[in-house]
Amino acid sequence: xxxxxxxxxxxxxxxxxxxxxxxxxxxxxxxTVLSRAGNRVEELHDPTAHAEILAxxxxxxLRASPRLPDCTLTVTLEPCPMCAQxxxxxxxxRVVFGxxxxxxxxxxxGARIFNAASCHHxxxxxxxxxxxxxxxxxxxxxxxxx
Amino acid sequence: xxxxxxxxxxxxxxxxxxxxxxxxxxxxxxxTVLSRAGNRVEELHDPTAHAEILAxxxxxxLRASPRLPDCTLTVTLEPCPMCAQxxxxxxxxRVVFGxxxxxxxxxxxGARIFNAASCHHxxxxxxxxxxxxxxxxxxxxxxxxx
Numbered sequence: 043x044x045x046x047x048x049x050x051x052x053x054x055x056x057x058x059x060x061x062x063x064x065x066x067x068x069x070x071x072x073x074t075v076l077s078r079a080g081n082r083v084e085e086l087h088d089p090t091a092h093a094e095i096l097a098x099x100x101x102x103x104l105r106a107s108p109r110l111p112d113c114t115l116t117v118t119l120e121p122c123p124m125c126a127q128x129x130x131x132x133x134x135x136r137v138v139f140g141x142x143x144x145x146x147x148x149x150x151x152g153a154r155i156f157n158a159a160s161c162h163h164x165x166x167x168x169x170x171x172x173x174x175x176x177x178x179x180x181x182x183x184x185x186x187x188x
Numbered sequence: 189x190x191x192x193x194x195x196x197x198x199x200x201x202x203x204x205x206x207x208x209x210x211x212x213x214x215x216x217x218x219x220t221v222l223s224r225a226g227n228r229v230e231e232l233h234d235p236t237a238h239a240e241i242l243a244x245x246x247x248x249x250l251r252a253s254p255r256l257p258d259c260t261l262t263v264t265l266e267p268c269p270m271c272a273q274x275x276x277x278x279x280x281x282r283v284v285f286g287x288x289x290x291x292x293x294x295x296x297x298g299a300r301i302f303n304a305a306s307c308h309h310x311x312x313x314x315x316x317x318x319x320x321x322x323x324x325x326x327x328x329x330x331x332x333x334x
Contacts, residue, residue, distance in 0.1 A: 083254060084254075087248050087249065087251075087252050087253055087254045088245055088248060088249070088254060089248075089254045089274065089277035089278055090236070090241055090244070090245060090274050090277070095236055098236070099234055099236060102233050102234060102235075103233065103234070105233075106233050107233055108229060108230075108233045108234060108235045122273060122306065123269050123270075123272075123273040123294075123299060123301055123304065123306055123307075124269075124270050124273035124274050124277065126269075127268060127269040127270035127273070127294070127299075128235065128236050128270050131235035131236065131270065132235055145306070145308075146306055146308070147306060148269075148273070148299075148304075148306050151305065151306060152304045152305045152306020152307070153269060153273075153294075153299040153300075153301055153304035153306050153307070154299075155269055155299055158269065158294075158298045158299035159297065159298045160268065160269055160291070160292055160293060160294050160297060160298020160299050161269075161298070161299070162291075162292070
């Protein structure tokens with residue numbers, strides 16, 4: 043499976059737990075998966091428990107290092123400002139995301155974290171990877187909750 | 189002790205552990221301290237382990253609720269974009285901070301998180317509380333490390 047497929051799998055697992063379906067994976071330069079996670083905000087009563095934060099922390103913990111300069115963070119949804127800034131702090135090389143998030147996104151929208159003067163490491167960004175599938179998963183989840 | 193004095197105490201304790209001296213405290217409407225924390229980035233190999241995130245997560249965990257709508261987050265340094273967005277997600281009523289951070293701050297500088305379109309809850313903000321003491325602590329720490 044490719045990283046975005048693994049992230050999609052994590053997103054589906056999050057939906058099954060009643061969480062907003064977002065999944066993330068951290069891979070190294072060779073493409074080896076260091077960590078994978080889905081959203082656990084509800085379960086942990088913790089709005090910082092976004093998939094990206096959980097995956098980044100797990101990868102750094104595995105390496106016993108706060109920096110992941112050779113790594114790619116792949117996530118099904120455009121990261122929010124919190125997660126975008128975290129990706130910058132972890133010094134990831136690249137951020138790949140699926141669906142764009144005009145309301146809450148902080149990479150291509152809103153705070154545009156990587157373009158702000160408060161950002162001292164801007165990863166490469168690729169948006170729109172498997173966009174349709176990633177967005178459909180979110181749409182179906184919110185339709186079902188209405 | 190006032191909240192900023194408790195935060196200063198946490199910042200000094202962080203410095204003693206070799207961490208960038210930032211401390212934070214979460215208080216409820218009555219002024220009761222729900223949680224207090226200092227920076228633990230180095231210890232935990234985790235750049236998300238900022239004082240604010242640790243204190244917010246601890247307060248929410250104590251309440252078994254991801255929202256802290258009656259609470260004030262008091263911190264010795266202007267929150268970075270990650271922590272500012274987290275404070276918004278936790279729905280805190282107020283953010284009080286000590287020293288301004290023109291380089292990395294995300295409230296009055298840089299990404300200005302609470303003013304961005306990606307921010308759906310903007311806490312009240314009071315900056316510059318015991319600014320001199322808070323800034324001196326950081327300055328002394330970085331001078332000693334040079």
